[in-house]
Amino acid sequence: xxxxxxxxxxxxxxxxxxxxxxxxxxxxxLADEILENSRAYENLRQLTKGVGGRLAxxxxxxxxxxxxxxxxxxxxxxxxxxxxxxxxHWVRGGYDIFQAERLTANDGKNRKWSTRRLSAIALxxxxxxxGARRAPVLLVHDFAELEAKKDSVAGKIVFFNYKFNPRYxxxxxxxxxxxxxxxxxPVRAARYGAVGVAIxxxxxxxxxxxxxGTTASGDTVKTVPSVALGLRDADWLDxxxxxxxxxxxxxxxxxxxxxxxxxxxxxxxLRGSEFPDQIITIGGHLDSWDPxxxxxxxxxxxxxTIEVLRAFKALGYQPKRTIRFVLFANEENGLRGGxxxxxxxxxxxxxHIFALESDEGGFTPRGFGLSAPxxxxxxxxxxxxxxxxxxxxxxxxxxxxxxxGPLGQQLKTPTCGFVPDSQRYFDVHHAANDVFENVNxxxxxxxxxxxxxxxxxxxxxxx
Amino acid sequence: xxxxxxxxxxxxxxxxxxxxxxxxxxxxxLADEILENSRAYENLRQLTKGVGGRLAxxxxxxxxxxxxxxxxxxxxxxxxxxxxxxxxHWVRGGYDIFQAERLTANDGKNRKWSTRRLSAIALxxxxxxxGARRAPVLLVHDFAELEAKKDSVAGKIVFFNYKFNPRYxxxxxxxxxxxxxxxxxPVRAARYGAVGVAIxxxxxxxxxxxxxGTTASGDTVKTVPSVALGLRDADWLDxxxxxxxxxxxxxxxxxxxxxxxxxxxxxxxLRGSEFPDQIITIGGHLDSWDPxxxxxxxxxxxxxTIEVLRAFKALGYQPKRTIRFVLFANEENGLRGGxxxxxxxxxxxxxHIFALESDEGGFTPRGFGLSAPxxxxxxxxxxxxxxxxxxxxxxxxxxxxxxxGPLGQQLKTPTCGFVPDSQRYFDVHHAANDVFENVNxxxxxxxxxxxxxxxxxxxxxxx
Numbered sequence: 001x002x003x004x005x006x007x008x009x010x011x012x013x014x015x016x017x018x019x020x021x022x023x024x025x026x027x028x029x030l031a032d033e034i035l036e037n038s039r040a041y042e043n044l045r046q047l048t049k050g051v052g053g054r055l056a057x058x059x060x061x062x063x064x065x066x067x068x069x070x071x072x073x074x075x076x077x078x079x080x081x082x083x084x085x086x087x088x089h090w091v092r093g094g095y096d097i098f099q100a101e102r103l104t105a106n107d108g109k110n111r112k113w114s115t116r117r118l119s120a121i122a123l124x125x126x127x128x129x130x131g132a133r134r135a136p137v138l139l140v141h142d143f144a145e146l147e148a149k150k151d152s153v154a155g156k157i158v159f160f161n162y163k164f165n166p167r168y169x170x171x172x173x174x175x176x177x178x179x180x181x182x183x184x185x186p187v188r189a190a191r192y193g194a195v196g197v198a199i200x201x202x203x204x205x206x207x208x209x210x211x212x213g214t215t216a217s218g219d220t221v222k223t224v225p226s227v228a229l230g231l232r233d234a235d236w237l238d239x240x241x242x243x244x245x246x247x248x249x250x251x252x253x254x255x256x257x258x259x260x261x262x263x264x265x266x267x268x269x270l271r272g273s274e275f276p277d278q279i280i281t282i283g284g285h286l287d288s289w290d291p292x293x294x295x296x297x298x299x300x301x302x303x304x305t306i307e308v309l310r311a312f313k314a315l316g317y318q319p320k321r322t323i324r325f326v327l328f329a330n331e332e333n334g335l336r337g338g339x340x341x342x343x344x345x346x347x348x349x350x351x352h353i354f355a356l357e358s359d360e361g362g363f364t365p366r367g368f369g370l371s372a373p374x375x376x377x378x379x380x381x382x383x384x385x386x387x388x389x390x391x392x393x394x395x396x397x398x399x400x401x402x403x404x405g406p407l408g409q410q411l412k413t414p415t416c417g418f419v420p421d422s423q424r425y426f427d428v429h430h431a432a433n434d435v436f437e438n439v440n441x442x443x444x445x446x447x448x449x450x451x452x453x454x455x456x457x458x459x460x461x462x463x
Numbered sequence: 464x465x466x467x468x469x470x471x472x473x474x475x476x477x478x479x480x481x482x483x484x485x486x487x488x489x490x491x492x493l494a495d496e497i498l499e500n501s502r503a504y505e506n507l508r509q510l511t512k513g514v515g516g517r518l519a520x521x522x523x524x525x526x527x528x529x530x531x532x533x534x535x536x537x538x539x540x541x542x543x544x545x546x547x548x549x550x551x552h553w554v555r556g557g558y559d560i561f562q563a564e565r566l567t568a569n570d571g572k573n574r575k576w577s578t579r580r581l582s583a584i585a586l587x588x589x590x591x592x593x594g595a596r597r598a599p600v601l602l603v604h605d606f607a608e609l610e611a612k613k614d615s616v617a618g619k620i621v622f623f624n625y626k627f628n629p630r631y632x633x634x635x636x637x638x639x640x641x642x643x644x645x646x647x648x649p650v651r652a653a654r655y656g657a658v659g660v661a662i663x664x665x666x667x668x669x670x671x672x673x674x675x676g677t678t679a680s681g682d683t684v685k686t687v688p689s690v691a692l693g694l695r696d697a698d699w700l701d702x703x704x705x706x707x708x709x710x711x712x713x714x715x716x717x718x719x720x721x722x723x724x725x726x727x728x729x730x731x732x733l734r735g736s737e738f739p740d741q742i743i744t745i746g747g748h749l750d751s752w753d754p755x756x757x758x759x760x761x762x763x764x765x766x767x768t769i770e771v772l773r774a775f776k777a778l779g780y781q782p783k784r785t786i787r788f789v790l791f792a793n794e795e796n797g798l799r800g801g802x803x804x805x806x807x808x809x810x811x812x813x814x815h816i817f818a819l820e821s822d823e824g825g826f827t828p829r830g831f832g833l834s835a836p837x838x839x840x841x842x843x844x845x846x847x848x849x850x851x852x853x854x855x856x857x858x859x860x861x862x863x864x865x866x867x868g869p870l871g872q873q874l875k876t877p878t879c880g881f882v883p884d885s886q887r888y889f890d891v892h893h894a895a896n897d898v899f900e901n902v903n904x905x906x907x908x909x910x911x912x913x914x915x916x917x918x919x920x921x922x923x924x925x926x
Binding site: 031032035036041166167169171204206364389390391393394421423424427440441442443446 | 494495498499504629630632634667669827852853854856857884886887890903904905906909
């Protein structure tokens with residue numbers, strides 16, 4: 001009996017090993033196809049250089065949607081369609097100004113100022129200053145210091161110089177930590193009567209590009225005009241103020257909301273041969289901030305998505321389950337695309353078994369993070385040895401992406417985030433240097449390899 | 464009895480866990496020290512921008528040695544000294560020329576040529592053409608094709624257009640695969656009477672920089688003048704020839720060897736408090752090729768080495784064993800520094816228990832490779848969980864570095880190589896774009912974090 005059991009166990013192990021071998025061979029084919037024939041880099045070139053910035057509501061958005069539709073068709077989607085959703089339409093409206101003025105001489109009668117134009121960009125969704133606002137600058141390093149100085153805030157421009165904490169190895173933790181100053185800094189300063197806000201850009205780069213991104217705004221929120229400063233200029237302003245000289249600033253921004261307009265999620269589909277009602281989603285977001293080309297954020301996720309489709313078709317892979325390749329609308333300043341996608345899925349009673357997003361850049365792969373119950377998480381972990389040779393060796397608990405968040409919340413779909421190396425992401429995030437030239441071809445392609453491999457495994461075995 | 468054993472086992476496990484905890488806390492302190500206060504990036508700026516290229520025998524070498532000595536002293540070495548060794552002194556001698564000429568019209572009497580200057584650089588240690596050599600170009604893709612065409616080689620310039628194989632995930636495998644064409648291509652073509660050689664640069668970048676590096680040369684080797692071409696120009700030349708038009712080229716190089724000269728390994732030391740006779744070596748090489756600043760190759764390894772020392776001193780860490788921080792001479796075109804170091808260690812009967820080299824660039828860490836017998840390798844593996852949180856999660860069998868190779872061979876010292884991500888290395892390797900600007904500050908620092916942590920563990924526990 002014992003022998004029989006061992007024999008059966010042996011068969012099972014042999015069976016599992018054979019399956020792993022088949023999978024490892026197929027993943028090798030996927031990798032070879034992508035590393036040799038990828039269109040990802042050329043697609044990224046088209047999207048960044050041909051379309052450029054593509055914020056919701058902008059002409060770039062319209063061009064990007066048309067491009068995405070064509071790219072999904074060319075990659076071989078069985079069906080491509082546009083899913084309409086209303087998107088906010090914020091416009092920057094002008095060239096943002098933040099000019100610092102130091103009092104360099106003051107003999108009672110004559111005051112001499114030396115001025116310096118700082119590298120600045122208005123925060124996304126922030127509002128116009130309606131003319132220049134000139135006021136003394138109040139330096140604070142965090143919210144605690146704002147509270148301590150709250151009686152001095154009225155009539156000032158508050159400068160939040162909260163730094164990324166370099167001790168976080170994964171830079172997204174530093175981003176989350178510092179993010180409150182971009183999101184809530186202007187609102188909290190406005191409560192105490194500030195007339196404007198500047199924040200230190202959410203970055204730890206070595207250059208001076210300012211980094212935009214959303215701040216809390218809208219009809220029901222009391223806030224003030226706000227900009228982000230380049231890091232070198234933030235350091236300069238901090239030390240100028242701490243040196244004791246009087247520092248004023250002139251702040252001018254031009255942002256405003258036009259009426260909501262029509263945008264679209266662009267969706268390609270491969271219909272499943274065995275379980276067509278089980279839907280797997282893979283996506284990135286098509287929109288990007290206006291100062292640059294949205295190469296890492298999130299051109300990379302867009303071309304990853306298209307490349308997985310292209311590679312499956314090139315190898316003649318016929319999925320068992322239905323795979324949707326989704327280029328989401330309006331992640332940056334509204335999340336309307338992601339919400340619409342989940343809403344319609346729910347309304348139609350669709351069965352979404354897995355959703356993966358690539359929205360952390362086109363850098364070299366490190367792994368995946370999965371938000372799911374124990375059983376599917378264990379299944380996911382068992383695939384790690386198949387992906388590790390291609391760079392994705394870190395299989396983490398917890399993950400997803402903004403656009404697939406609503407699907408996870410509303411349909412309990414397990415959500416997964418592709419995790420590339422994070423060290424360079426915030427050097428370029430939402431800044432003018434997020435351009436094609438800062439994406440490495442092979443790093444980008446290896447991302448597609450690992451994502452394709454994981455989607456293949458989920459398609460084959462479910463989750 | 465069983466109970467007692469379990470109890471003892473429990474104690475042992477608890478003891479091991481407590482040790483791991485102490486180690487994990489100390490490694491966290493090392494990481495914080497380096498991520499917050501590192502000098503690595505500033506040191507790299509000084510070495511690349513202040514010193515620049517520093518090939519053996521060049522004025523840059525002399526400047527670099529003086530700089531390295533000072534940097535090791537400032538980082539807190541107990542003792543700093545120069546270890547003299549004779550180094551080769553190859554000079555490029557001029558601006559290398561490779562001009563392609565296509566026959567665009569030929570009516571029997573008049574021949575019209577269209578010319579194109581290609582992006583080219585003479586291979587390191589290659590010899591002068593002594594005037595321009597003009598000859599038809601013979602295209603071959605590999606040595607097999609050279610053999611097949613050997614009767615057509617005489618009087619030609621042979622163009623080896625052997626590509627990096629993109630299917631290798633770790634790019635050093637592609638480099639090793641293609642490397643024979645740089646090392647042996649000119650010699651093998653010379654055997655059949657070629658008058659010159661061009662190779663495709665050993666790279667898979669997306670630009671057109673040509674990449675130098677050594678080729679077999681010297682008094683006893685029969686070879687011909689040789690250059691590497693930028694990849695875009697290599698593609699162009701390949702397709703021009705395959706289109707059927709007659710293609711000639713004019714090749715001119717100026718390389719020559721001056722008499723060997725005096726160079727130095729620059730060595731800093733922290734003497735061990737318990738086992739001063741057990742020596743741990745950590746190093747990178749100070750020399751670099753002439754077209755650029757040697758930022759990744761191997762400025763990164765140099766400043767990693769210095770940063771580990773600085774961090775140990777900053778934390779007041781007193782090593783048990785003697786740690787040598789070595790900036791090796793002449794890795795690129797002679798390996799005289801590494802040989803000298805091993806030779807002297809052997810002559811003095813020194814006990815070298817471990818040697819680590821960082822010479823794969825300043826990219827984000829992925830792991831370490833160790834060449835050692837089973838027992839030390841298992842000990843090394845047991846440390847993986849301590850380093851993985853900082854990025855070095857791949858602990859591989861086999862590793863080292865050119866400069867510590869002789870130590871491994873002659874003294875059986877276990878040798879270890881730091882393994883950063885390899886995707887971008889050959890974009891810049893030995894080319895004009897290997898500059899400071901292409902090194903990311905945090906990626907560089909995380910390399911130092913992981914190396915410092917591993918050296919700490921080897922120092923504490925031996926290997």
